[in-house]
Amino acid sequence: MRDSSGATVTGMSAPAATATYLTGWGRTAPTAARLLRPGSYEQAVEAVRAAGADRARGGRGVIARGLGRAYGDAAQNAGGAVLDMTGLDRVHEIDAVNGVVTCDAGVSLHRLMEVLLPLGWFVPVTPGTRYVTVGGAIGADIHGKNHHVAGSFARHVRALELLTGDGETRLVTPEAEPELFRATAGGMGLTGVILAATVQLLPVETSLMSVDTERATDLDDLMARLSATDHRYRYSVAWIDLLARGAATGRAVLTRGDHAPLDALPARARATPLTFRPARLPAAPRFLPDGLLTPTTVGLFNELWYRKAPREQRGRLQKLSAFFHPLDAVPDWNRIYGRGGFVQYQFVVGHGQEETLRGIVTTLSRRGCPSFLAVLKQFGEGDPGWLSFPRPGWTLALDIPASMPGLGPLLDELDERVAAAGGRIYLAKDARLRPETLAPMYPRLPDFRALRERYDPGGVIASDLARRLGLQR
Amino acid sequence: MKDAFGAPQSLLILGGGSEIALATARRLVARRTRTVVLAGRPSPGLDAAAEQLRGLGAAVTTIGFDALDPASHEDVLGKVFAEGDIDTVLLAFGVLGDQARDEREPGAAVTVAATNYTGAVSAALVCGAALRRQGHGSLVVLSSVAGERARRSNFVYGSSKAGLDAFALGLGDALRPDGVHVLVVRPGFVRTRMTAGLAEPPFTTTPDAVARAIETGLRRRARLLWVPAPLRYVMSALRHLPHPLFRRLPV
Ligand SMILES: Cc1cc2nc3c(=O)[nH]c(=O)nc-3n(C[C@H](O)[C@H](O)[C@H](O)COP(=O)(O)OP(=O)(O)OC[C@H]3O[C@@H](n4cnc5c(N)ncnc54)[C@H](O)[C@@H]3O)c2cc1C
Ligand SMILES: NC(=O)c1ccc[n+]([C@@H]2O[C@H](COP(=O)([O-])OP(=O)(O)OC[C@H]3O[C@@H](n4cnc5c(N)ncnc54)[C@H](OP(=O)(O)O)[C@@H]3O)[C@@H](O)[C@H]2O)c1
Numbered sequence: 162m163r164d165s166s167g168a169t170v171t172g173m174s175a176p177a178a179t180a181t182y183l184t185g186w187g188r189t190a191p192t193a194a195r196l197l198r199p200g201s202y203e204q205a206v207e208a209v210r211a212a213g214a215d216r217a218r219g220g221r222g223v224i225a226r227g228l229g230r231a232y233g234d235a236a237q238n239a240g241g242a243v244l245d246m247t248g249l250d251r252v253h254e255i256d257a258v259n260g261v262v263t264c265d266a267g268v269s270l271h272r273l274m275e276v277l278l279p280l281g282w283f284v285p286v287t288p289g290t291r292y293v294t295v296g297g298a299i300g301a302d303i304h305g306k307n308h309h310v311a312g313s314f315a316r317h318v319r320a321l322e323l324l325t326g327d328g329e330t331r332l333v334t335p336e337a338e339p340e341l342f343r344a345t346a347g348g349m350g351l352t353g354v355i356l357a358a359t360v361q362l363l364p365v366e367t368s369l370m371s372v373d374t375e376r377a378t379d380l381d382d383l384m385a386r387l388s389a390t391d392h393r394y395r396y397s398v399a400w401i402d403l404l405a406r407g408a409a410t411g412r413a414v415l416t417r418g419d420h421a422p423l424d425a426l427p428a429r430a431r432a433t434p435l436t437f438r439p440a441r442l443p444a445a446p447r448f449l450p451d452g453l454l455t456p457t458t459v460g461l462f463n464e465l466w467y468r469k470a471p472r473e474q475r476g477r478l479q480k481l482s483a484f485f486h487p488l489d490a491v492p493d494w495n496r497i498y499g500r501g502g503f504v505q506y507q508f509v510v511g512h513g514q515e516e517t518l519r520g521i522v523t524t525l526s527r528r529g530c531p532s533f534l535a536v537l538k539q540f541g542e543g544d545p546g547w548l549s550f551p552r553p554g555w556t557l558a559l560d561i562p563a564s565m566p567g568l569g570p571l572l573d574e575l576d577e578r579v580a581a582a583g584g585r586i587y588l589a590k591d592a593r594l595r596p597e598t599l600a601p602m603y604p605r606l607p608d609f610r611a612l613r614e615r616y617d618p619g620g621v622i623a624s625d626l627a628r629r630l631g632l633q634r
Numbered sequence: 635m636k637d638a639f640g641a642p643q644s645l646l647i648l649g650g651g652s653e654i655a656l657a658t659a660r661r662l663v664a665r666r667t668r669t670v671v672l673a674g675r676p677s678p679g680l681d682a683a684a685e686q687l688r689g690l691g692a693a694v695t696t697i698g699f700d701a702l703d704p705a706s707h708e709d710v711l712g713k714v715f716a717e718g719d720i721d722t723v724l725l726a727f728g729v730l731g732d733q734a735r736d737e738r739e740p741g742a743a744v745t746v747a748a749t750n751y752t753g754a755v756s757a758a759l760v761c762g763a764a765l766r767r768q769g770h771g772s773l774v775v776l777s778s779v780a781g782e783r784a785r786r787s788n789f790v791y792g793s794s795k796a797g798l799d800a801f802a803l804g805l806g807d808a809l810r811p812d813g814v815h816v817l818v819v820r821p822g823f824v825r826t827r828m829t830a831g832l833a834e835p836p837f838t839t840t841p842d843a844v845a846r847a848i849e850t851g852l853r854r855r856a857r858l859l860w861v862p863a864p865l866r867y868v869m870s871a872l873r874h875l876p877h878p879l880f881r882r883l884p885v
Contacts, residue, residue: 180769180812189638191855192770193813221769234635239813240769501854504638563853569639569665592638595666625770628719629635629643 183243186495187232188502189563189592192239192625196226198248202330202356205244209354210328212242213621222326222623225354227297228269230290232505233592234625235301235349241623244354246296252276253357260362261319266296266355274481278437282362283420285317289536291439291486296355301589302347302549304556306396306485309541313551315346316544317361325353326617335545344612347546349588351613351622351632365420367434370396370484372418374474376467380411380522384515384555387415387539395419396484400534402467403525403559404460410526411519413537414470421478439482444492451499454562459531466534498562504592506572507558509540509551510584517582518555521575525559528571535559547605550587558590569593588626596631635721635770640853641666642721642772646714648757649727650674650696653826654776656683657841658724658848663692665849671714673699674727701727701753702745707760715764722772722852723761725754728795730828736790743790750794755801762809762816769813772852775802776844779820779860782869786881806857817851819844820869821861837865 180193199205212223221241228247229236237243246267254263260282262273270284271291277283286298286305293303298314299321305311320334323345335342345352373394377383383399391397394417401413423434488494495503510517525532536558543552561568576586576598585602586594600606610632613622620633627633636642643666647655650672659670670692674680684694699710714720731746758773765771780788781795799818806816823829823838839862847861860866872880 182813187638190636190640191813192635193811194769221767233638238769239635240767502638563638569637569641625635629637 181243183226183229183237184502185229185231185233185235185237185592187504187563187592188495188498189504190234190237190625192234192237194238194241194243196243196245198245200248202249202324205249205324205354205356206328206330208242208244209324209326209621213326213328213619215242216619216621216623222621223354224622224624225266225296225300225350227267227294227300228292230288230293230297231301231589233588233590234629235589236297237625238623239625239628246294246354249356255280257282260364261359262362263357263359264295265357266294266299266321268295269293270295270298274437277362278365278368278435278481281364281366281435283365285311285361285363286314287485289486290489291482292489295358295360296350299346299355299358300348300350302544302546303589304540304551306398306538308551309391309397309539310395311363312542313347313544313546313549315342315546315549318346319359319361321345321358322356323353324356326619326621330356340608340612341616343545343547344609345546346544347549347588348609349548349626350624351627352616353622365435366423367421367426368437368481369421369426369430369434370418370479370481371421371425372416372477372479372484374471374477375415376470376472377411377413377415379409380413380519383411383413383415383537384518387537391417391539393417397538399537400466401522401537401557402463403522403530403532403535404456404463405467406526411522412467414467416484418479418484425476425478437481439480439486440490442491445494445496447496449496449499451501451564453497453499454531454533456529456531459533463534498560499564501562501564503560503562504568504572505558505560505590506575507556507587507590508575508579508584509554509556509587510579510582511552511554514554514582514584517578517584518557521557521578524571524575530559530561530565532559532561547609548588548603550585550589552585554584556587558587591626594630596629599630635719636772636852637666639665640772640855641849642852643667644669644671644719644721646671646673646711646720646723646761648673648699648723648725648761649701650699651677651679651683652726652728652776653828654821654824654841654844655724655726656686658774658845659683659687659692660690661842661845661849662722663687663690668692669718670694671720672696673710673714675700701749701757704753704756707756711757711760711764715768719768720761720764720771722774723765724774724776724848725758725761726776727753728776728828729791730788731791733788733790746790747794747797750791751797751801754798758802758805762805762814765814766809766812771813772815772817772855773802773805773809774817774819774848774851775799777802777818777820779822779865779869782820783873783880785883803858815855817848817856818858819848819851819861820859820865822865824861837862837868
């Protein structure tokens with residue numbers, strides 16, 4: 162039931178593709194679509210035009226899909242076509258002097274790191290996994306641990322090529338096409354298919370990170386530490402133990418750091434400072450029983466993990482992959498949640514809304530959500546995308562098994578609190594928000610809708626997320 | 635679209651006045667459902683059901699639908715799907731019949747069969763095709779434990795449910811590759827107007843219990859479930875009971 166595994170159609174001339182079940186990373190709400198894998202821009206154009214003709218006859222349109230790391234239904238299109246963009250995977254041009262790369266939208270950040278690190282460049286923003294595509298990074302306008310200094314991914318995009326629902330390809334830059342650019346950054350693929358992008362990179366001297374670790378005893382201690390010293394770090398994130406209760410509610414481990422400069426490396430490592438060899442463990446088994454993750458087992462894990470973290474440690478050298486993408490070491494780790502899958506809940510509330518954050522953390526910990534380490538981070542300046550998620554304040558993200566009793570109503574209630582505090586939910590993680598709650602969270606929604614109407618009057622670009630949230634006719 | 639917990643945003647009920655269906659609709663409206671279409675024979679009961687669901691905040695429409703007129707199904711139900719996606723269809727219509735009369739008057743027995751089986755086959759195929767075009771959606775079919783092994787006391791009804799049950803399970807296999815989920819529900823004796831006045835056997839249950847089971851079944855994408863759940867084992871034992879014994883059971 163998972164994405165492309167074994168079911169990908171190579172080449173558009175293959176006989177009518179049969180339906181393939183697709184889900185997001187959380188493995189909930191599977192729907193069936195025709196999965197097509199264009200190997201060239203021409204094939205992508207052909208696919209969108211065919212979807213347009215089909216749509217006019219009552220068909221269900223088309224959406225782009227990257228590596229399927231969005232948790233919910235963003236890269237699904239029930240009954241319609243889904244373009245698996247990973248077939249468009251060429252890196253076209255690297256300007257190694259100025260640090261600019263132009264590549265196909267299906268190229269993964271993992272691949273970019275392999276290619277760019279030896280040249281002394283790094284992606285401007287990386288999420289908690291390297292296995293996302295450039296198209297997905299723009300579509301969700303992803304943020305990383307450096308959001309408070311660098312903003313989201315789209316801030317570093319100089320240009321992109323967009324294939325809109327009318328079958329035309331447009332060169333979109335923030336200057337020449339500000340509206341289309343802002344709608345596409347964070348637009349969840351709904352303005353069209355991104356074919357290629359030009360991205361500004363970050364110079365690095367080594368492929369190691371210099372990391373400071375400290376423990377926070379509770380949520381207030383944690384927020385105080387983040388507020389006081391985040392500005393000293395390029396990268397900052399805290400892992401919270403949501404199962405800790407009482408006085409320990411919100412206890413956390415902060416890991417913050419920056420790319421290690423060359424002179425921080427031990428002498429023997431200085432000859433090859435830019436090697437990139439992330440470790441990969443065996444994949445999680447295909448079939449795992451449901452109910453593996455209970456408050457007891459998860460609580461035990463969280464406890465061990467908190468105890469294991471040093472109370473305070475400065476300047477430890479760590480591999481890039483270990484610092485940014487610890488979960489990538491176990492391929493298909495999402496299977497540990499069993500058949501029922503899981504949801505990720507991520508919201509942001511502004512500075513000054515600490516009370517809301519505190520309330521939500523307390524509720525979650527009281528309810529005993531069997532949630533592995535949740536992540537808390539401080540966002541910096543908001544981003545230009547109309548539907549971009551980040552805004553200055555606090556963002557919390559946590560995974561919860563979908564089978565947890567009463568989870569649906571619980572999250573609905575949290576939505577209300579987030580919305581009332583002027584906050585919002587991250588669409589790339591969402592699989593359950595209601596359309597009524599979306600509107601107050603994203604005030605630029607009317608502009609987004611109007612732009613879609615302009616560039617895609619036939620509603621050719623369509624997704625399950627768009628249908629669920631009423632962004633689709 | 636359904637959310638991560640299988641809760642539908644839109645619901646079509648065939649047999650819109652059914653008590654079990656209404657209990658299910660109430661639950662689903664309390665979660666996510668905003669659009670409800672009640673299809674049934676026009677009656678004050680149908681209108682009252684619509685009013686009740688509106689009171690809970692749903693946008694409800696009623697349409698005339700007669701299970702005994704399969705020739706009209708394509709047209710009547712086609713219009714519903716043309717209005718927009720239906721995330722869940724609940725096939726709830728059915729008649730119990732009157733066993734003694736059905737044995738005396740073949741025409742009456744045929745009405746039971748034509749409603750519960752033929753009519754359901756037609757409506758389920760029409761809805762199944764529409765869901766397949768959508769690439770998603772659930773079809774929930776109210777079967778009955780009475781279909782598992784037809785008894786002396788209600789074999790006309792039982793046989794119609796046996797046929798429906800087998801058909802729906804097969805339809806589920808046929809639609810699965812195209813994204814459609816079929817859930818067959820086998821309730822035991824449920825306290826509704828259909829069974830009003832009848833003696834209550836053990837394991838008697840309520841419309842709300844059936845509704846709760848359906849909500850869970852949607853979340854888990856279950857293929858088959860019994861309400862209450864232990865009936866599964868009771869029925870399994872009953873199915874394997876030697877016939878001379880089975881015949882003499884007091885039910
Ligand atoms: C372990 C893990 C950690 C994560 N950590 C973070 C994090 O720290 N910060 C963060 O921001 N996100 C994070 N994410 C979410 C992830 O970064 C985003 O969901 C990202 O969009 C996934 O990219 P993808 O290539 O897999 O795209 P998909 O999941 O396939 O698609 C995501 C969206 O992008 C659109 N899209 C994909 N390709 C294109 C294209 N070529 N043209 C137009 N639209 C396209 C799709 O239509 C869809 O709406 C994390 C996810 C996981 C699994
Ligand atoms: N109650 C139980 O013990 C029990 C047990 C197992 C299974 N079931 C099944 O569950 C389903 C719902 O039953 P219920 O208990 O909710 O009974 P109910 O309230 O009597 O509902 C049955 C519904 O079917 C409708 N119907 C009958 N013939 C129809 C036709 N030709 N066209 C359209 N609609 C028609 C009825 O509408 P009208 O008002 O127009 O007659 C009524 O709304 C039935 O399929 C039943 O067989 C019930």
